[in-house]
Amino acid sequence: MKKSIVAGLLSGLLAISFAGTASADTIINNSTSGYYNSSIGQILDGTSSYFPAANSGAGDPIYNNMSPAPNLSSANAILGNWLSASPSFNAYWSLASIPSTWAINAETAIVYTINAGSTGLTNVLAQFGVDNGIYVWLDGEYLNGWMAPGGAGTSEYSLNIGSLSAGTHYMQILREDHGGATGYNINVSGDAAPVPEPGTMVLLGAGLLGLAAFGKRRMNKEA
Template identity: 45%
Template sequence: MKKLALAAALVLATAATSHAATIIDSATKGFYNAGIGSVLNSTSIAFPGVGDGDPTQSFGPGDAPDLSAAASALGDWLTTPATPGGTWSATEQAIPRNWKVNDETAVIYAFDGGANGIENLNLSIGVDNGIFVWLNGVFQGGAMAPGGARLGEFTLDLGTVQAGTNFLQLLREDHGGGTGYAIEVTGDEISAVPLPAGLPLLLAGLGIFGWMKRRAA
């Protein structure tokens, strides 16, 4: 009976597997907002002014930046990202790796969670100078650091997202002499085999172990 129980567990384990995939990279198109300008500069610790140096700062899920000064440009990007209004591009486009120095820009990536969702979603970003991250309108975190735009400069575990369309929303911060950006998002696509489709697998596994038991008798 123990062998049969083990067989059932093994077969059921194969009925819900995951497959690692790159969800977003630097070539992925998204909605782009280059109309924010410098209105956020010097409004808070999240947006230093020009000449304030390059502070190293981290922002947790409870530290969402105040974006009210840029409300007209950003529109409803966190609540209705498919139709945000504001100064967003009309269609998805290639996201520039560089933008106007001392301005902020924003990006909305729409991505498919598949039929069953994505787990182990991980974000890796390189940016000069800072980045703020929302997932489906919920602030996840952010960071600022001196110069460079290397993948792995800022990483964030985004957990699991639902099936269907999801939205990754980013605000890119700059207050220095140059800009730069690179992104990679990876995750495990959940691939479930629903019953009764999974039932033949279970019966086959039980049959194999039953045959092995008779052979051993």
Template identity: 45%
Template sequence: MRRIDQLVAGTALTLFASAASATIIIDNNTTGWYNDGLGDLAETYGPLSSSFPGAGVSEGDPVVNPLPEPDLSLTPNLGNWLGADFTAGTWSGPNTPIPGSWTVNDETAIVYQFILDKAASITVDIGVDNGIFAWINGNFEFGAMASGGSSPGEYSFGTVLGAGTHYLQLLREDHGGSTGYDIMVTAVPEPATLALMGLGLLGMGMARRKS
């Protein structure tokens, strides 16, 4: 009985070590494509836009989480960025340093390219002053805005991606008196995620054996 329990415990520790191996694939030092030629989209879309409040918080300082995908059909200088085409618009890259601050009351766009050797669970942690909209491979994933400055991990979302080349596409929104930005993206290989589930099942089995 004791030997079986030791074997189960040892297997659980092995699975836990595998499941905990998250790799940082994007952080504040990661370069990418950068676009600071969008201007103040509050002027483009008008005072009724929920995605781009007026400059200088003239329309309040909203806290909205989550936000729906914004209408970008009138946005200048973007081109087909959600299709990973940067030949049109005001893009610099693909190895441009991404600044943590930008022109107050303007919007900026960022694209990071990353490659996965195998399927993985991706977690995106972002801090921003004031708002953020995020797509992965052109598919909308998350949007939110709030008052106050940027703090690491202010917003978080995740997804599972297969092996291959991927793009994280971000639109940063500002309507206040300052800007700020932090990012951390991690990947956990899918077998490790499954191992974490197995760890839970093993724990249940041990509890049943003891009872």
């Protein structure tokens, strides 16, 4: 009797561990539409090291893991409340396909909507390529930024986001350029969090109840 109960309990736990597992799915790529703002222009140029002067006037710097978040106050009227955890968008924004290139020496902003479903997402990995700089937020929380000369390889920069809770999330991106050329690639992938199957939960519950009953019976015998 005891062995069958333990076996049932173990079966339930194993089934939960493997139920609903899946390979990583693409959440965002170069074909994903988003909210787009191309009206920033050169307002931010020269305001800090995050935004070098136009036409490489401040050289062609390389920065990794840029912190803290960039100061965007000069562009507040154009950007609006895009960095809210639940953003709304003013007249400078439109829902569009995100272009891989944009005006040289200008900055542009993007907001992607991520639907994490009813169970959330795990193992979320974001990869970016950009010429020249990029700054990334999630639900208004600054994550990281990078800048370098050269092209826009798909995995030039990687960001391990980890898990996202169920529901809707927003990835906010500011792209920077200080002359020469522009380019952009993005790929965000993740796994849907597993959902225990109803039959598995019944099996697990039966195993737990059986163990409780077994323990009670044993205690009565020893009393």
